Amino acid sequence: MRSPRIAQILVLASCTLLAACDRAPAPTADAQSPAAVPASVALQDVVETRPDYIVGISYPKSASNHPALAQALKAYADAARADLMKAVAGLKGQKPTAPYDLSLQFTGLVDTPQVVAVxxxxxxxxxxxxxxxxxxxxxxxxxxxxxxxxxxxxxxAAGWQAISDASREQLMTALSQRLDADEVEGADRAEQLKTGSRMIDDGTKPAPANFAQFEPVMNAEGQIRAIRFVFPPYQVAPYVEGTRTVEIPARALLPHVAADYRKLFQGG
Structure with missing residues (x-):
């Protein structure tokens, strides 16, 4: 499960960025002072190997073009590293059976004048x-x-219910297809469907927190044609099934998208 410290860092970073934007005056064409823009943040890849721990962190170079985004990425990585080092300190000098390890890769997904996603x-x-x-x-x-x-x-609330319903349908279909592919039948199939359905129901309840991780899917014109919601392991499926995603098209989202963001979407 995600570290509480890392989850807190995500919330705090977002709130800090939003608060800074709310406080900042609207930019003008002749503005001379970039007071609302955070100082540049150096995003440097990290490779560190010690007898008791290993750290590997990599960043996309493009993120450095956006200081506030870079700040959020570094805060997330720093929180993950702090959690690791706290665990290493708990060893009190003893060598673990296997080295403690942090492997974290940031990947650029979208880079347009309107939307940047990592x-x-x-x-x-x-x-x-x-x-x-x-x-x-x-x-x-x-x-x-x-x-x-x-x-x-x-x-x-209607928007979150629509997203919840569509997500559940896609995830249940994927679960059924996986059981078909594995040729799971009879009582085993019924049990796995029951367990999987329960996890999906819990992980897709119509609340923003359940859909906090998402990435835009762009069309050729640079508009968002869909949102891909990302569910970490454990949220809607067992750990062994990894990260799961569902894709909701813009046409289904637009009736519920806030007015300020509709122009970002295809058909908006």
């Missing part, structure tokens, strides 16, 4: 059967100097 994927291993997954998405709007957040994108 994916964070990785894991942090601090003992146990497997590492803790790290999954996050950052959608930056350069012209608005704002991080796009799920709870600001969709403005009504």
């Amino acid at each position: 994916a964070a994927d990785g894991s942090s291993y601090t003992g146990g059967a497997h590492g803790n997954p790290l999954v996050a998405r950052f959608v930056w709007l350069p012209q608005r100097q704002e991080m796009l957040q799920a709870d600001r994108l969709i403005v009504d």
